[in-house]
Amino acid sequence: MKFKTITLSSVVALGLATTAYAAEDQIRFDGFPDFDSSLKVILPDFEKETGIKVDYLMNNHGDHHTKLTTNLATGSGAGDVIVVDVEKIGPFVASGGLVNLSEQYGVDKYADRFAPYAWAQGKGADGSVYGIPVDLGPGVMYYRRDLFEKAGIDVNQAIKDWDSYIKAGEELKKHNIQLIASAADVAQAIIFTTVPEGEGLYFDKDGNPVVTSERFVHAFEVAKEIRDKGLDSRILAWSNEWYEGFKQGTFATQLSGAWLLGHLKNWIAPETSGKWGVSDLPDGIYGSWGGSFLSIPTQSKKQDEAWKLIEYMTMRRDIQLKSFATIAAFPANVTTYDDPMFQEPIPFLDGQKARLLFANVAKNIKPVAPAKGDHVARSIILENALMEVLDEGKDIKTALQEAERMIKRRTRNL
Structure with a gap:
């Protein structure tokens, strides 16, 4: 997904990024708008359920990926969870700066929950998964x-x-x-x-x-x-x-x-x-046409906490659907496609049941x-x-x- 102009989180600015590590159970999410709109909706319950506090840093699409390129190359400065656009997932995985999620968290068992073409895009040349699809385009x-x-x-x-x-x-x-x-x-x-x-x-x-x-x-x-x-x-x-x-x-x-x-x-x-x-x-x-992945940089000191947030945002039907309703980020998790939400008319589109169309397209995309x-x-x-x-x-x-x-x-x- 691509998004609008720079928006910083209400809590974290670049100069204060190091404070995210001051709290024992605090992590940072680095992304680009409109992810901030979704996070405002889903984070309160996540923090309540897990006790993990999440701050987030938003930059525009281009600046976000430029910053991450530097962060991964230098081994410092990246958040604990990062959003990676589909256009960048290949080079970011090849950089060697992302956690092997297959080895560390056994994610291969979740493959059938996701659109096959998107799951394939999150893999490296070694066949391991380094990015979990969070939304499709x-x-x-x-x-x-x-x-x-x-x-x-x-x-x-x-x-x-x-x-x-x-x-x-x-x-x-x-x-x-x-x-x-x-x-x-x-x-x-x-x-x-x-x-x-x-x-x-x-x-x-x-x-x-x-x-x-x-x-x-x-x-x-x-x-x-x-x-x-x-x-x-x-x-x-x-x-x-x-x-x-x-x-x-x-x-x-x-x-x-x-x-x-x-x-x-x-x-x-x-x-x-x-x-x-x-x-x-x-x-x-x-x-x-686009799509986003969630990854954990190897430099993160809070990898297990980061994985809990990725699990929450990608594996849970209710959270995928909540993001869909908030920012129209089409779910990467295919188990959501039988939800009644897909039958709902969309007023902005003159009552068209467009989510059914989106789902049909997603099912027909080849890897x-x-x-x-x-x-x-x-x-x-x-x-x-x-x-x-x-x-x-x-x-x-x-x-x-x-x-x-x-x-x-x-x-x-x-």
């Missing part, structure tokens, strides 16, 4: 019902395939409405959700880059067609312009994880309640094993090569070939 399309109605578009027809999606964008444009904030999100969706069996997101099983394959060419081609036809707003996610676009209805769809619902209704655009709907991704694809070079490849592909194609008109195959050479060079010593 089933990939979906959020769309403005009112804007689709204004343009006379049937959402089911619009998501039939990418050509239909683009055609919907052309109809929306006639009404001065953009199809999507950024064409780059479409490329990301295709890259993330059409991984052939035996491949990773960016590498094959032998560690060779696969970024010049048809999957990447197709993703770039669809995104470029959207950009060339003027159907996107050229707005990147998590910018002020992006937030404003949701509020003003300047674009009609957003491809994202199920978790976006929590952000839309809680802080991005609460005033748009009832105007939204959610559907499967276009072209019949299923995939993960994709992370690689230690994923973060490097992602940056080169999505932030460099794709932007050169979309913004500068660079030839797609040339951009991908150059990206492959750069990925090989930068991952040689990982």
Whole structure:
């Protein structure tokens, strides 16, 4: 999951972090918003049940992971429980700074409680588990019902395939409405959700880059067609312009994880309640769009207490569901999926029973094993090569070939 701007906990600031160890049964949780909203709800009962006091430190998504990279490299400064985004779990596990949860706490016996693809992502090359999935990001399309109605578009027809999606964008444009904030999100969706069996997101099983394959060419081609036809707003996610676009209805769809619902209704655009709907991704694809893991740094002096909090947040149905209700963090624990909550209509989505859709997507996602070079490849592909194609008109195959050479060079010593 990705979240908004820096928020510090009410109790802990960086300069006071060492005080978390002053109390005998006190630990610190390091994460990013909106985890703080969830912790405010679930921690009182945890502290009452266990006698373990939990302080928490929140930084924005990027700063949180940058700080953790330094903490794990230097062996100091990390909390006792840390949140790791799915994009970072591979390199963080490879760093050697996380506790082997299979060896220390025998977590392998819990595998069947979790979505198989997410459980696989928390493993290292040795087959041991280093991160327990706490939430998933089933990939979906959020769309403005009112804007689709204004343009006379049937959402089911619009998501039939990418050509239909683009055609919907052309109809929306006639009404001065953009199809999507950024064409780059479409490329990301295709890259993330059409991984052939035996491949990773960016590498094959032998560690060779696969970024010049048809999957990447197709993703770039669809995104470029959207950009060339003027159907996107050229707005990147998590910018002020992006937030404003949701509020003003300047674009009609957003491809994202199920978790976006929590952000839309809680802080991005609460005033748009009832105007939204959610559907499967276009072209019949299923995939993960984000997700988070809980890990314990080896530097922690309170590993057993930390594990109790991870158990509480991931193994307990009621707590997973409470977080789901609070911040729309879709449960990683599949034993929750028969809960009546999934049948409840969601007012923000005009009464749609969207959690059933989220669960169906989660069940259809195939495992994709992370690689230690994923973060490097992602940056080169999505932030460099794709932007050169979309913004500068660079030839797609040339951009991908150059990206492959750069990925090989930068991952040689990982």
